[in-house]
Amino acid sequence: MTSREIAGKTIEFDEDGFLANPQDWDKDVAQELAHEVGIDELTASHWQVIEFSRSDFDERGEAPTLRRLKVAAGVPTKDLYELFPKKPAKKIAYVSGLGKPHGCI
Amino acid sequence: MKKLLILGAGTAGTMVANKMIHHLDLLEWDITIVDQDETHYYQPGFLFIPFGIYGPNDVIKPKRNYIPAGVNLIMSPIEQIEPEKNRVRLAKDSRYLEYDYLVIATGTRPVPEETPGLEGPGWGDTIHEFYTHSGAVTLAKRLRYWDGGRLVVNIMEMPFKCPVAPLEFVFLADWWFHEQGLRDKVDITFVTPLPGAFTKPRAGALLGDILERKNVHLVTDFYAEGVDQDAKVLRSYDENEVPYDMLVTIPVNMGAEMIAQSGLGDELNHVPVDKHTFVHADYDNIFALGDAAALPTSKAGSVAHFAVETWTENFLRYIDGLEMTHQFDGHANCYIESGFGKGILIDFNYDVEPLPGKFPLPGVGPFSLLQESEMNHWGKMMFRWMYWNILLKGKEMPITSQMSMAGKWN
Numbered sequence A: 001m002t003s004r005e006i007a008g009k010t011i012e013f014d015e016d017g018f019l020a021n022p023q024d025w026d027k028d029v030a031q032e033l034a035h036e037v038g039i040d041e042l043t044a045s046h047w048q049v050i051e052f053s054r055s056d057f058d059e060r061g062e063a064p065t066l067r068r069l070k071v072a073a074g075v076p077t078k079d080l081y082e083l084f085p086k087k088p089a090k091k092i093a094y095v096s097g098l099g100k101p102h103g104c105i
Numbered sequence B: 001m002k003k004l005l006i007l008g009a010g011t012a013g014t015m016v017a018n019k020m021i022h023h024l025d026l027l028e029w030d031i032t033i034v035d036q037d038e039t040h041y042y043q044p045g046f047l048f049i050p051f052g053i054y055g056p057n058d059v060i061k062p063k064r065n066y067i068p069a070g071v072n073l074i075m076s077p078i079e080q081i082e083p084e085k086n087r088v089r090l091a092k093d094s095r096y097l098e099y100d101y102l103v104i105a106t107g108t109r110p111v112p113e114e115t116p117g118l119e120g121p122g123w124g125d126t127i128h129e130f131y132t133h134s135g136a137v138t139l140a141k142r143l144r145y146w147d148g149g150r151l152v153v154n155i156m157e158m159p160f161k162c163p164v165a166p167l168e169f170v171f172l173a174d175w176w177f178h179e180q181g182l183r184d185k186v187d188i189t190f191v192t193p194l195p196g197a198f199t200k201p202r203a204g205a206l207l208g209d210i211l212e213r214k215n216v217h218l219v220t221d222f223y224a225e226g227v228d229q230d231a232k233v234l235r236s237y238d239e240n241e242v243p244y245d246m247l248v249t250i251p252v253n254m255g256a257e258m259i260a261q262s263g264l265g266d267e268l269n270h271v272p273v274d275k276h277t278f279v280h281a282d283y284d285n286i287f288a289l290g291d292a293a294a295l296p297t298s299k300a301g302s303v304a305h306f307a308v309e310t311w312t313e314n315f316l317r318y319i320d321g322l323e324m325t326h327q328f329d330g331h332a333n334c335y336i337e338s339g340f341g342k343g344i345l346i347d348f349n350y351d352v353e354p355l356p357g358k359f360p361l362p363g364v365g366p367f368s369l370l371q372e373s374e375m376n377h378w379g380k381m382m383f384r385w386m387y388w389n390i391l392l393k394g395k396e397m398p399i400t401s402q403m404s405m406a407g408k409w410n
């Protein structure tokens, strides 16, 4: 557990480096977390993915996989790679303020 | 009469039938099990078929031999579950079966058509799979006459059953090509969507070292979009390519189509259930056991076994109106064949990753955890006998269903 200042708030991170408490998250935090993983500007398409991920997490207790984002949220996997380059599943969970996805444990 | 209906007479369903006939009074209970296939496949044996260690007939037995007298066995495809009406529709005679309690044990299966370009002219020739009996037998024939080139083994999607099987395939391929005097003509590459060789970090590190020692290339974080059969490359979503001469793939694994038809599954048709009690998220008289369940542990026969043991204790309380006090911990116990007559054993659960130690007797063994040994290889080979004679019949195994920390070190 470590804590860091993000968007003017002190926020705790778990041992995997992901947000420890999803409720510490807000849109400004997301913007700053996005910068850290090399995404300059969160567009409407980014927000669609982030918002789905957060509500899916509330319902199911884990960050969605890429397949779930494709099937349940209707976002093609190719687009996810463009929006969140290189490691989309991880980056989506990170920016959405959720724990590390199970698929990559 | 109360009705218990079991869907699927594979590893989990057969164990449930054998446990229930032992515990439930047939004057009060009607127990029925349905499956579409007369043959019970010992799926762990599929791994050995491509290398001629087992033949096609060494892994099959009639399902009927394993369903106890007193349990009704119906052979038919299952078409749909109607959870609001507590009934199931079968393909045969469009018949309906009613239930008070339903156990879904229809497993998971490889679905190659999910990946663009995978099926087509190269399927069964330059592209293979060993997760079905026919796929393993076809691959055995092809390997016998192959004169070498780039062998690529890849995993299309997580999760899939028996997460160690693709690695074991690679280890055995390395050994087998040595035996054939072909190893210097075969370039082996293991391609995975995971960041390492295996899902759990410590076991992943050990297995990664073994790959390196065996001169197998490891490509990680490769999420395959499709196969280009003309160019003979496997392509990822972020536009990386791995060229192959022979591709052995683990296709996307999905639960039965009828799960989707019934609106009971997730995006891979696996059924979301409580991870400790196996009760369905929306229906308290529906359970899912074995590979059919969406749980954060391995899809494996050993897990199904531990799950059925825990579930049995709970179910007997449940039908008497008591709380389910036994908690499944995700216990998995897998022998990993590592080639040249050796094996590795891993033992883990939802919370504790595989650790080194001795098993099942702390400090004694005879099996070594997270370490290669000849004894572990014999454990793997003995598993077939255990499977047919002890596991399926629901008899006691010398291993507790809850994972133990005794004899392990950090």
Ligand SMILES: Cc1cc2nc3c(=O)[nH]c(=O)nc-3n(C[C@H](O)[C@H](O)[C@H](O)COP(=O)(O)OP(=O)(O)OC[C@H]3O[C@@H](n4cnc5c(N)ncnc54)[C@H](O)[C@@H]3O)c2cc1C
Pocket: B007, B008, B009, B010, B011, B012, B013, B034, B035, B036, B037, B042, B043, B044, B045, B046, B047, B076, B077, B078, B079, B105, B106, B107, B108, B130, B131, B132, B161, B162, B165, B256, B257, B258, B289, B290, B291, B292, B299, B300, B301, B302, B303, B304, B334, B335
């Ligand atoms: C290559 C390979 C190697 C493996 N190695 C190991 C190992 O070393 N150790 C280990 O523990 N596990 C191993 N496994 C995994 C193990 O075989 C499975 O986890 C186990 O069989 C799961 O049991 P199950 O009852 O959930 O599913 P299954 O045994 O697959 O049974 C499902 C049953 O449901 C039936 N069914 C499905 N849909 C329908 C329908 N619509 N209508 C009617 N019937 C239907 C099927 O016919 C089948 O009989 C391996 C698997 C493979 C493929």
